[in-house]
Amino acid sequence: MIFTLVLILIGALLLLVIGINVIQQHKERAEAERRTELARQRAIIDETENVLSCTGMFPCSTHIVLILYRRVQESLSQAANLAGSQAGDYRRRLNDLNTQIDALNSNPKQNPAVEHFRLPDTDKQILNLVKVLKKLKAILRAEHNKGKIDPTIFAQEEARVDSLQLRINVESMLSRARTACFMKQYGSSKQMVTKALATLHTIKALTPNDPFITRKVDEAKVLLDEIMSAQKLSVPNAPRQKNEEDDIDVLFQPKKKW
Structure with missing residues (x-):
């Protein structure tokens, strides 16, 4: 009877260890996926903000700026949900961006001519x-x-x-x-x-x-x-070719007296 109880306890412990191990692996996988997705959203933010910083180099319409702002807005929102303790920084940036988007939407749309480039x-x-x-x-x-x-x-x-x-x-x-x-x-x-x-x-x-x-x-x-x-x-002049009349003139010209 005691031997049976020992076997049951050992089996229960094994199941518990396996269960803990599965849960731990799931947490590690979820954490790796969270970090990967956060890095992807950061890359989107950096790329889009780099393009935004260069919009002064060419005639850029309000539509383009809004498209870029909304792209950053979406990535900031997702990053805030993934950042954990750093979420506050992303939320502050998101609030500032929302203010800029509202200001653009409230003003007339600009569409500068490409001919001025x-x-x-x-x-x-x-x-x-x-x-x-x-x-x-x-x-x-x-x-x-x-x-x-x-x-x-x-x-x-x-x-x-x-x-x-x-x-x-x-x-x-x-x-x-x-x-x-x-x-x-x-x-x-x-x-x-x-x-x-x-x-x-x-x-x-x-x-x-x-x-x-x-x-x-x-x-x-x-x-x-x-x-x-x-x-x-730039091409040097080719030497003039003597024609037949030039040769005859030379032949019959008066001879010089020495």
Whole structure:
């Protein structure tokens, strides 16, 4: 009888140990998932705030700013639920962001013209802007796929980003072409202008009424003419070939007396 009771107690202890172990593993798995999700939300916040900090570099509409703010708002809300003891910091940031969103919604929407865009002065700034626009386009598509952006606004803002990317690409090619021409690298200069013209003609076929495209086509053609002219002037004049009449004149010219 005692032996049976011992076996029962041992079995109960084993079950208890197994149960505790299962519960502990479940807690550890849940904690790992919580940390992973919190890190993901932090990455979304950092990426979106980085794009927001660069919106002054290009004509940015109120719609874009609100889309980015709401993306940060959602991630802050989720992070606050996952952060445990650090939740207070996320909630404070969330309250500040809610105030900014309310202020934007209460004011008239701004939609600055893309035609006023000017390329940054340095190559480093241009490269940073190219990266920002690429991230912005990816964010727009991701939020649209989640159903968080009105299709009309999405089409309008994606077209704005595409137009800015085109302007940067064309402006950059023409700028490099001018620099190459100044350095007398006429082959490279002509190649870049030709590439810029091909890009412009392709876009012009789709949007024939875009004044930027028309203006840049004219500008590229003038630059190409300047390059061709400079290239011709840089080639040394070939020696003039004597023709048959010159030879006859020399043969029959009066002989000099010595």
